[in-house]
Amino acid sequence: MTPGAPDLKPSQTGPLGVYLHIPFCRQRCHYCSFNTGPYRPAAMERFLSALLSEIDLVGEARWAGGVSIGTVFFGGGTPSLLEGDEMEAVLNRLRKRFTLAPAAEVTVECNPESLTRDKAEGCRLAGVNRLSLGVQSLDDDLLARLGRLHSPVEARRAFNEARAAGFDNLSVDLMYGLPGLDLARWESAVGEILAWRPEHLSAYALTLDEGSRWASEGVAGLPDEDTVTAQYWALARLARQTGYEHYEISNYARDGFRSRHNQVYWRAEEYLAFGPGACGFLGDVRYGNVKPVERYCAMLEAGSLPLGTHEVLTPGQREAERRILGLRLTDGVPLPWLKDRRPLIDTWHSLGLLEIAGGRCRLTEAGFLLSDSLFVHLL
Template sequence: MSLSPSTLSPPPLSLYVHIPWCVRKCPYCDFNSHQGRGELPFAAYVDALLADLDLDLPLVWGRTVQTVFFGGGTPSLMPGELIDRFLQGASSRLRFAPGCEITLETNPGTVEHGSFKAYCDAGINRLSFGVQSFDDGCLQRLGRIHDSSEATAAIKLAQDAGFDNINLDLMYALPGQNLAMAESDLEQAFALQPTHMSHYQLTLEPNTVFAARPPSGLPDEDGSWDIQEHCQAMLADAGYRQYEVSAYARPGRECVHNLNYWKYGDYLGIGAGAHGKITSGHDQSILRRWKLKHPAAYLEAADSERGIGGDELIATERRPFEFMLNALRLVDGFSLTGFEASTGVPRSAIQAQLQEAVQKQWLLVDGDAVRPTALGRRFTNDVVELFLTG
């Protein structure tokens, strides 16, 4: 596959910050999260994050950060004043765009009113609540530390503190859940008037407790599909437009940070186990970098290159697959011009795969625009695999 150097240009840049600790690791979770024991070293961790950022700065000199996202773990365990110290340090090192979207993932069982005010004062302007369900039995079976009343109270407290851009995470096809229970979850979510909803199926990921010991009472494939179709209709009727496989938003309230991922944008990843992707225009390269995974090892090494877990230059041949892995999650798809600019690969290199996907009624191609059909969205993995070479 030939590289077209003139077409590869750096896309928008985001900053991802990983907070690795949680109160208790959920049995379905495959993220880099570690149960906190005793007093957690958050002040030292902020120092490590800023040192980590300093080492990555040469990769992005002169570029502007469009979004910041604190993920975990449970970022809402970190005190607001330390979030503030980090953001002040980061914005003194990097140019933040005016109105930069800054999201904090939040566990409803870990925050109080004072915390929300402190987060708001620090510059957080978007919250993502990991509710998962409003059914207490489902929450217990998922190993969550909150109940439905705590979730409702936390969201209302956040709104009282001034947050008007709030995402709720809800899962479906849960142990012991039927269609009526999934409907009830959405109805209770709608009553809280979030601006964004993430609605996704519980999956048994490798190396999790649920993968080793699957819970009883999981809906079968047909039951899960019925829940998905019915809930998608409910979300649409409530004014939430689906713009990605599991993301629904009020008009203009799509998650800008996640959109950057799905459009094959760039992002610095700092914190234990964080991953980043950076495009370099001058040498036409795309670099993936990741950091040491275990918090103790990361804290000890973050101020030197020993904190870097690894670097990988993405081969030209793999870029179409990586691009499609993200872009085909979007309901509106992508442009071929954007594909060329983001990958440095000419559209002619993927013409055969596009034609096959069109013949299978998985994709629609209209001039420069490519988007998945409803059938294609059901078989996203199969569509993406067409672009996997070697």
């Protein structure tokens, strides 16, 4: 551990989550603000070697041998640029240093153009049991405008090939509030995706985040707020009609297929993070690795952990986080967690934004829609 670095150590006894950041893409989408750079085979090779070293270094901690891992998430970037044997090498290194629970959920984010039948089979043989497919839109023009590399035809092909390769736990990512997207086209896309019967669906409204091309250059044709709101409600209605649970603000699942990994975040549980810019949470410390891939690799090649930032949360901060994260889920939080906000809770309840039942408070779908502005009051 370097001087000034926090004493990273889990405090929970149950299994931890693991997030692995794969920081390469073939092309940068115009709305993207993630920590990702151009894919080059040599850069991927160097990065993978650094990633394995990072797992080894963290795995040398005295507590590591006793840690069980309940979920693994390969995120990015474009993790589906990895070959099956590369994913297997990473999972084997986790197995060597920690205990990977036999029933662990292991997810890989995939872009349709890099998911072939062979790739899907390679993932499954490597021990991956869940794929999350970044479809985003089923409209040729919109996909091109977003800077995506796939067409709707490729998205359908990738989904079917993942099924044919034996995956019985598939998630699809969609976006709404996109430039030029009207309600009718959105309903048609949602209807088709739901007819595919993915086990899980994530749908996010477009945000122009700092670091994206659209945030710096602007983008024409964004729908007005009423249209975006109508798209949210159309999705909620269609998902309900087809048997999906709206279990988190932006996430829907068939019975038994909630994302176990994302629930680690929303339940304020602990997780390890590996890769450039990856953020973890252990004990009362939130930490983040350095973001530039070059610096990340160089630090690990020199035998150092690539820690960039950390923050020790006070009990008050932890409590506020637990409340806000818990209210993202339809499970809500125990009523006593909000006892100091009773007038606020009563107001939200009277406005139909919150329900109270069985000693718990939870946001309604109307509350989910306004959650960003509601959560400000809970800080």
